Amino acid sequence: MFGDLFEEDGDGFSSSTPGTGVKGRECEPPPPRGKLKLCGIKNQGGTCYLNSLIQTLLFTPEFRGELFHLGPDELGCLADKDKPEAKVRVIPLELQRLFSHLLLVDEKTASTSDLTDSFGWTNNEEMGQQDVQELNRILFSALESSLVGTSGSSLIHRLYHGTLVNQITCKECGNISERQEDFLDLTVSVRGVSGLEEALWNMFVEEEMFEGNNLYRCSRCDQLVRAAKSAKLRKLPPFLTISLLRFNFDFAKCERYKETGSYAFPLTFNLRPFCEQNDWPDSEYSYELFSIIIHKGGCYGGHYHVYIKDIDQLGYWEAPVKCENSVDAEDPLSVLTGILAQEESKCVLVDQLGQKLMNKTGTPWSKKYKKQYGTISKFLQNHPEVFMLVSDGTHVALKAAVPATTEPSPTEPVSSASANNSTENIEPETAGDTEATDGCHWFDLNDSTVTAITVKDIKKQFQGKESAYMLFYRKTAMKRPPEAIGNSAYKVPPHLVELVQEENARLQQRRAEFDASSNSIEVRLHLAPHYHWQNGALHPVSPNEDSIITVTFDRRKTVGDLRLAIYQMQDLWEGDMALTLAKNVPAGLHLYDTLTGERISFILSQRFVSGVAVKTGVEWEPVLLTVLRPSAEELGCGDGSGVGDADGSGMVHSMKGFAGGATLGTVLEALGPQEAFLCQEQSRPGASGGGMMTLPALQDVCVPSPAFLRVWLLECKKLARILRGNQKLKLGNGADVCVERLMKEEDLGLKDLLLRVQMGVPGEKAYYPFEEFLWDTGRDSTSRGLYAALASQYGLTPDSLLLAKHLPDKHTWMPISNWTQQVSKRKKKRKAESLQAAPFYLKDGDSIGVKVNLIQKNLFILSTVGEAAVETIPKIPICHYSSGPTKNRKPEVALSISVGVFR
Structure with a gap:
């Protein structure tokens, strides 16, 4: 009802005191989850990389279930972590608690401070930026070390471990020499390839030949022979983690740089062509994308966030509302594709394509896209899967046989049976082509912010400074049980569910208390019998008597409820009661709007206090003037008696209050005739010059007109500028001016x-x-x-x-x-x-x-x-600086996680 009505300053009718009313932000409880029903993670300063990986592990259902399967009998209890004889596995315990918090606690964001403390980060390690690919390997190693001797000791190995084999085949005797490697994530190249499938094809299908001057020594032939080197995947893990090599080193510039070119990756793909064994069921080779960790920025800094596929449908997804035109305009691929598709001939001169783009977007290619994508010709050449250059590269057309959003096969010469098999089983369903059809939707988890996204949004992370950095695939054969769908508490241990319920109860109680306290206000009641009218405002009859009564009231209630509460406090009150908003002003207490009935009404009629009519409202707000006049001694009046307090300057200070509607004549009549003039704050120089000539100090100055006076504005007791022209002066109160007499008229222009x-x-x-x-x-x-x-x-x-x-x-x-400066004719002349x-x-x-x-x-x-x-003048030391710009970067600190010994 009242809202912010009583948010006023001073000791008026409605002000609130410190310590009561609305509490500070530090007392406000954390907000509940939003309508998406998913929980974000707070950034501790530089932990966006950790937040993205934690969310990925949380939305990996099998990892989450395996972690929750470990009980206190195996991991220990956090209450005993400080006991030397107790072997408490702190990291998995804190990870369990964090997962249960993210799943079940009704809170918008969760904190990872307890988890990072379990890592042994005590020197503000969370404030530094680290690489998420490195964290992924170190965290898995820490979990493996922490789970030694438990039923979960093989957790990481079962879910993420795979093997590949490097083979060298002798072309003379057919002898095969091989070396097997284990991996938890596959590191694939980004430079020089168009996408993930081409990179995997180069790694596991293409062979490297040893011939010419680069022969291989065969152990069986015991001589240098021709040989072929290749690699294959021998064992596929349930979860395939792919790390993209976005960062490279420029040896010419001796600095690192980020690969921002286009790099497509599919939503689902089949790994049969890349595996050593190709007689397994198709379900063993098929993978689907469920997480994308994205890096935004450069080599020396940036920000991470993650796109997550909600496999268990724990969140509430709704289609994001976006302006399609603005989104398309930011993607040059879609803009150029639309331009070519609208052409009747389906073919456009490359030289005319830039003009057509400017006509459609209103911005030339050089200003909008060149900095990120290069020239328009280079952009067309970098997307051969979409555009086809014809007539010696002078014309461009869309490839009719290949859709604009489909990635091509990474190699063109296909003749072997394995290549035909690859074509049948690897149907590149590139990210961005389809919408979710299995009921699982995508979300963007950016630290504490959670937003719903569409599958088409994934395509934006193919290239640019904000692009995909880690990809997480899951075998499509792994199906979730029906009881896990939409059930956030699925497989959460009972003791963690109990802790979550207690936390939710505490949060609910804190929010109820905060809601009550934030809507409680202190209403200060000033009773009319305790006041009298003086100098245009109300003043207490007796300074020693407490004329203020404080009432704590809920701002959401009505005026009638407030009047009833006051009646119950004032048993001796007789007659009707009028509630009027009041505020303390320098002149005293002033009345404003009267509250009547169940609503606020603006009744500005006369009220009576101690029999005197009191005018209310903003227009009658009293003004308190400070009057300075010469003392009696200065005026030569003898005894020096006067009104007010005299200081050493010979001036007498006095205070005088006037109603806001008082006229200038009323003020002058009350102050008495004085040798002074009144100058409006925003008057013009001509008017002020005429008024200054009436001052006592200028009475002996004889000038024909104000044009013979030059008025200076003083700043720090120095001449600053001349007041001239007919513009408003906009001088502040107490501005110092200096008047200079001239020998001739002066009219300075602006x-x-x-x-x-x-x-x-x-x-x-x-x-x-x-x-x-x-x-x-x-x-x-x-x-x-x-x-x-x-x-x-x-x-x-x-x-x-x-x-x-x-x-x-x-x-x-x-x-x-x-x-x-002499400027070349070709260059624009500088103003x-x-x-x-x-x-x-x-x-x-x-x-x-x-x-x-x-x-x-x-x-x-x-x-x-x-x-x-x-x-x-004090001598200032001269600092010599080395020439050339230098970049001050923080020293890189190695990432580490401390783990106890549990063997």
Whole structure:
């Protein structure tokens, strides 16, 4: 009902006191989950890489279930972690607690501080940025070490371990030499390939030949022979983790850089062509994408977030509302594809394609896309799966046989049976082609923010500074039980469910208490019998009597509820009761809006306090004036008695209150006739000049008109600028001004600048007395304009003058150069800089030194007095800096996780 009605300052009717009412943000309980029903993770400063990996592991159903299967009898209890004899496996225990929190606690975000503490991070390691691929390997190693001796000791090995074999086949005798390697993640190249399938084809299908000068020594033939080297996948894990080599090293520049080119990856694909055994069922080779960790930024810093497929359908997904036009305009591939598809001939000149793009988007390619994607010709060549260059590369058309969003087969020469088998089983369902048909939707988990996304959004992570960095695939043969779908508590241990229920109860109680306290206000009641009317405002009858009654009230209730509560407190109150908002102003207490019935009504009628009519409302808000007048001694009135307090300056201070609707005549009548004038805050110079002539200090000054007065504005007791023209002054209260009498009329324009010009005495450290020079900056405010104006004044040529601005604070001169840079005709001429801007900042009253270049060869020198003043200026040490820009980067710290010994 009341809302923010009572949020006022002061001791009025409705102000709240510190310590009551709305509490601070630090007391506010964490907000509940949003409508998506998924929980984010707080960033501790630089832990976005950890958050992304934790969310991926959480939404890996089999990993989550295996972790929850481990009980306290195997892992121990966190309460005993500080006991030396207890072997508590802290890392898996904290990971269990974090998973249960993310699944079941009604909180928008969770914290990983307990987990990072279990890592042994005690030196602010969480503030540094690390590589998520490195963290993935180190965290798996830490979990394996922590689970030694438990039923989960083979957890990582069962879910993520795979093997590949490197073979060298002798072409002479057929002998095969092989070496087997284990892997938890496959590291694939990004540079020089169009996508994941081409990279895997190069790794596991293509053979490297040893021939010519690069022969292989066969152990059976015992001689150098021709041989072929190849690699195959021997054992496929249930979960295939792929790390993309986005970061490379430029040996020419001796620095790292990030590969931002297009790199496509499929939603589902078949690994049969890449495996050593090809007689397994198809389900053993088929994988589906369920997580993408994305890196945004460069080699030396950035941000991670993750796209997650909700396999167990734990979240609530709704289609995001986006503007299709704005999204398409950011993707040059879709824009160019649309342009070519609308052409009747389906073929466009490459030279005309840029113009057609500008006509459609309103922005040329060079401004919108060139920095990220290169020239338009290079972009077309980098997407051969979409565009086809014909007529010697002068025309471009869409490939009719290949859809624009489908990745091509990485190799063209296909003749073997294995290649035909690959074509049948590897149907590249590229990310972005299809929508979810299995009921599982995608979400973007970006630290504490969770948003719903579509499958088409995955395609945006193919390239650019924000692109995919790690891919997580899951075997399609792994099916989830029906009871796991939509059940966040599935396989969560009972003791963790109990802890979650207690936490939710505490959160619910905190939110209820905070809701009540945030809507509780203190209403201060000022009873009318305890006040009287004086100087346009209400004042307490007795200063010692407590005339304020405090009532704590719920702002959501009505005025009727407030009136009823007050009646119950004031048993002796007789008659009707009017509730009016009040506020303490400098003049006293003032009444504003009257509250009636069940709503707020703005009744600005007269009220009576102690029999006196009180005017209410904003327009009658009282004003308290501070009046300064000469004391009786200053006026020569004898005994010095007067109203107010006199200070040492001979002025008497007094306070006088007036109603807001009082007229200027009422104020002057109350203050009495004084030798003063009133000047409006935003009056014009002409009006202020006329008013100043009535001041006592200027009564003896005889000038024909205000035009013979020059009014200066003072800043720090120094002349700053001249008040001129008919524009509003916009001077603040207490502004200092200086009045200068002139020998002739002066009407300065807005573009006129008054300078004090001093000509140097030839051969001496001295200058002639200054002369006032009026410079019209409206014609030319540059150094050339000033040189030309002064040359015309002295009858010389601009090239024969040397000018400088005097800096009185530093006791030195600042040369003003007349040299202008010669600009090539092909280059755009740079606009000359005004002397009123940096670094000169010329203003009214500045001193300009002038020397004749032909006579006075020396530069501007100080006078003898100036040299003595320079000696008093503190010497500032000169810092020498090495040339060339340097980048200050934080030293890289190795990532590590501390694990106890459990063997």
